[in-house]
Amino acid sequence: MPPLLQFVIRRIFYAIVSLIVITMVLYAGVMLTPPEARAQLYIPRGKGGDRASENYMQSLIQDHHLDDPYLVQFGYWAKSLLEGNWGYSPTLREDVLPSLLRRTPITLELALYSLLLLVPIGIASGLMAGWKPRQGFDNTFRSLAFFGTTMPPFIFSFILLSVFYVNLDWFAPGRLTYSVSLEITKDTFHNFTGLVTLDSLMNGRLDVFWDALKHLVMPVLTLSMYHWATLGRITRATILAERGKEHIVAAKARGISERRLMWHYALRSVLTSSLTSVALSAAAIMTGVFVVEVIFNLNGISEVLVASMSAAPDATAALGFSVYSVILVIMLMLILDIAQAIADPRVRDEVLKT
Amino acid sequence: MRRWRIFFSHWENWLGLILVLAFLSGAVFAPIISPPDQKNPGPFKQVGRTSDFVPHPPTEKAILGTLPGQYDVFHTLVWGMRDAIQFGLLVAIGSFLVGVFFGSVSGYAGGLLNSLMMRIADAFLTFPPLAGVVFLQQLVGISITALGGIYYFNTQVAGRTISFQNTPPTLVTFVSRIDPLLISLILFSWVPYARLVNSIVLSLKRTDFVQAARALGGNPSWVIRHHLIPNSISPAIVLGARDVGSAVILQATITFIGLGGASPWGALLSMGRNFMIGPGGSLLTHWWVFLPVTLAVVLFGVSWNLIGDGLNDILMPGSQTNVRFRPTSTPLAEPDAQQALA
Numbered sequence: 001m002p003p004l005l006q007f008v009i010r011r012i013f014y015a016i017v018s019l020i021v022i023t024m025v026l027y028a029g030v031m032l033t034p035p036e037a038r039a040q041l042y043i044p045r046g047k048g049g050d051r052a053s054e055n056y057m058q059s060l061i062q063d064h065h066l067d068d069p070y071l072v073q074f075g076y077w078a079k080s081l082l083e084g085n086w087g088y089s090p091t092l093r094e095d096v097l098p099s100l101l102r103r104t105p106i107t108l109e110l111a112l113y114s115l116l117l118l119v120p121i122g123i124a125s126g127l128m129a130g131w132k133p134r135q136g137f138d139n140t141f142r143s144l145a146f147f148g149t150t151m152p153p154f155i156f157s158f159i160l161l162s163v164f165y166v167n168l169d170w171f172a173p174g175r176l177t178y179s180v181s182l183e184i185t186k187d188t189f190h191n192f193t194g195l196v197t198l199d200s201l202m203n204g205r206l207d208v209f210w211d212a213l214k215h216l217v218m219p220v221l222t223l224s225m226y227h228w229a230t231l232g233r234i235t236r237a238t239i240l241a242e243r244g245k246e247h248i249v250a251a252k253a254r255g256i257s258e259r260r261l262m263w264h265y266a267l268r269s270v271l272t273s274s275l276t277s278v279a280l281s282a283a284a285i286m287t288g289v290f291v292v293e294v295i296f297n298l299n300g301i302s303e304v305l306v307a308s309m310s311a312a313p314d315a316t317a318a319l320g321f322s323v324y325s326v327i328l329v330i331m332l333m334l335i336l337d338i339a340q341a342i343a344d345p346r347v348r349d350e351v352l353k354t
Numbered sequence: 355m356r357r358w359r360i361f362f363s364h365w366e367n368w369l370g371l372i373l374v375l376a377f378l379s380g381a382v383f384a385p386i387i388s389p390p391d392q393k394n395p396g397p398f399k400q401v402g403r404t405s406d407f408v409p410h411p412p413t414e415k416a417i418l419g420t421l422p423g424q425y426d427v428f429h430t431l432v433w434g435m436r437d438a439i440q441f442g443l444l445v446a447i448g449s450f451l452v453g454v455f456f457g458s459v460s461g462y463a464g465g466l467l468n469s470l471m472m473r474i475a476d477a478f479l480t481f482p483p484l485a486g487v488v489f490l491q492q493l494v495g496i497s498i499t500a501l502g503g504i505y506y507f508n509t510q511v512a513g514r515t516i517s518f519q520n521t522p523p524t525l526v527t528f529v530s531r532i533d534p535l536l537i538s539l540i541l542f543s544w545v546p547y548a549r550l551v552n553s554i555v556l557s558l559k560r561t562d563f564v565q566a567a568r569a570l571g572g573n574p575s576w577v578i579r580h581h582l583i584p585n586s587i588s589p590a591i592v593l594g595a596r597d598v599g600s601a602v603i604l605q606a607t608i609t610f611i612g613l614g615g616a617s618p619w620g621a622l623l624s625m626g627r628n629f630m631i632g633p634g635g636s637l638l639t640h641w642w643v644f645l646p647v648t649l650a651v652v653l654f655g656v657s658w659n660l661i662g663d664g665l666n667d668i669l670m671p672g673s674q675t676n677v678r679f680r681p682t683s684t685p686l687a688e689p690d691a692q693q694a695l696a
Contacts, residue, residue, distance in 0.1 A: 014473070021477035025541075029493055037500040150656050152603045154610050155623070155648050161631040280479060283542070287482040287604075294611040305488050309613055313495030313505060322485040329480045 007341050015330045022326050023081070026319065027074045035066045041077075041316050045088045045095070081323065087316035091307050096320035100301050105194030106175060107300035110219055111289050111332070112195075115278075118224040118231065123267070123274050125228075126235025131262050133240060141232065148229025153288060157222045157295050164218060171217045173296040180211045219296045223288050227281065234277045238270045245269075268343070275340035282332045286325060301325070357668040364667070370660025373653055380435040388429045397433035397618040399426045409629055409643050419642030421625045431646055434618035438654055441536065441605055441617070442598035448540035450594045453547025454587060458578050460548070461555030472552060478545045483604065486538035487614050494534060535608060535615040539601055547590045554586035588669035592662050599658030606651055622647045 030038055039060040061067060065076050086097040129141035164171045176196065183189060184196065192202050200208035242248065251265055290302035301324065308317035361367050380387065391399045401416050402424040412419045418428040460471035495505040558564055567577050609620025626643035637644050
C-alpha cells in the first residue's frame, strides 16, 4: 500500500475516533437533564409545545429508550444521527440537518477564502521575516503580527465596518446587495455548488461575482488577521531554529543561491510544522468563522446557533449544530493533515516512486 | 534570584507586570474607585434619565461619558476589571489543573493507555468553544424548564434570567449560577496543557532520578506529585499566563455577539454598537463609546501575553520569545507520518 494512502486511512480512522469521543461527551451533557427534557430532542414537527401531552412524552421516552443506561441511549441516539434524523427545531421551524446543510456553502466560502489568504501569506511572511531576523522586513512583520494577535477580531471588525462601510461605503456586510441577491434566485441562474463566487463565474455573471467578492472582503480580512499573525510567528520561530541546521549550511557552502535556499530548502522544512499548527487551531478558526458570520450578517450555519438562542430553549438545534461543527472541524483538520503529508518530501517522494 | 533579575531586566516584563497590577487593583478597589448604585448594585450604573438613548460625552458625573440608556462607561470599565480578572484566572487555573493532571497521569501510565488517553484528549481539540457555550446554555435552559422554572435569555445586555415559582432544590440554584461559558472554555482548552506536560513526562520517565524514585518503592501518585509534575510544569505555567488574556477576549467576543457570557466589557461594546457602526455612526464622534473599552480589552490581552513571554524566558531558557505556540514540542501528525513511512 502506498504510504500516502496508508496515512490517509489512518487519519480517517482517527477522525472517526474523535467524532465518537466528542459525541459521547455531548450526549453525556444531555444525560444531565431529566428524561422528559431529553424527549424534546425527538419531538417531530407539529407535536411540540402545549400539544405534547404527558402520555405522548412518556411514549417518546419509551420509543427512544430514554430510561436506559447511558451507553444504550447513546447508541440509539448515534443511530438516529447516522440515519439523518437530527430532530426538529421549533425555533427554526425546520428539521435541523437540512437547515444546516442549506447554510453550509456560505460558511464554506468564508472559511475557504480565509484559509487561501492566510496560509500562503502567513508561511511566506514568517519565512521572509525569520530568514533575516532583526532587519527591515522582520521589524515590520513583528509589529504587524503584534497588532494582529493583540487586536481582538471583533473589535477589528468594528474598525473595518466603521471605515469601509459607514464612512467610505466601499464594502458592505451581508452576502450580496439586495438587488443582486434577487438575480441569483432567477431561473436563468444555475446553482452548481452553492458558493456564489464560483456559481457566478460558471454562469458568466461577472457583476454578481464582483458583488460577492466585495461582500467577502471585510469578513475574510477580519478572520485572516489573527490567524495570519499566529501562523507567521510560528513559521518565523521554526525558521530561526532551522536556519543554522547542517543541510542548509551545506547547501549554502555549495553555492546555492540565497533565494533558492529560502524558497526551496527552508520552506520544505517549515511547511510541516506550520500546517500542523493550523490544523491544531482548526477549532479556533471555526469559532472565528461563526463570530464573523454573526457580526457581518452572513447567514451561514451560525444562524442556527443564533436562532436557537433567540426564543425558548431549543436543544435540538444547539446539539445538531455542535455535532455538525465538530464534523466541519474534523474535515478541515483532515484536509490540512493530508496537505501537510503531501508537502512533506519524505511522504511525497515515496508516492511518486510507486 | 538570578531568574528574577533576568525577568526584571526587560522593560516588556515591567510593562506587563504594571498593567496586570493596575487591572488587579482596579478589580480589588472597584467599590472605592467607582461607588456602585445603592439601589441597583452591579457592574452597570445608570446616571441621568434612563429613557435618554443618546450617548453623552464625558461630564463630571460620568468621567468617561455615557452609553444609550445613560449607562456610565467608567463604572462598567472598572467593574469589568473585576469580572475579567476573575474569569480569566478561573479559566486558566481550571484548564491548567485538568490538563496537568490528565497529561501527567497519562504520561506516567505510558504505553497503550497513554496513546489512548492522548487520542481522547486530541478529540477535544476538534470542538469549537462557541458551539459548546450555546449547547451548555440550552442544557441549563431545558433542565430548568423541565423542573418548573422559567428560563429567559436576552441577547442584548442582561444575558440569562432564571426564576422559579417555588424554591428550587439547592443543587439547581448552584448549577444555574455557574457560567456556562466558563465550563465550556475549561472543557475545551485544557488539551494544550495536557500535551505539553505529557511530552515532558514521557521523556522524564526515562531519567535516572525518576527511575530511582520508582525503584525506592515510591507509589505512582508520590512520584507524579514530587518528581514528574514539578519538573514538567513550567511550559504549562507560561501557557496559563497567556490564556488569561485570550479567555477574557473570547468572553467579550461572545458577549458582544449576544450568545452568552457575562463580560461587562463586551456588553458595553454591544450596547453602543449603533453609535459606532450604525448609520451616521463613527468611531471618532462618539469616541467614548468605543475607545476606553477597546483599550481595556486590548491592554488586558497584551499584559498577560507580556507576562507569559517574560515567564517563558526565565522558565525555559533557550527558547524563542514571542512564540504563541511551541510547534516543536509534539506536533500532532509528525510521529504518525514517520510511522507511516516505517
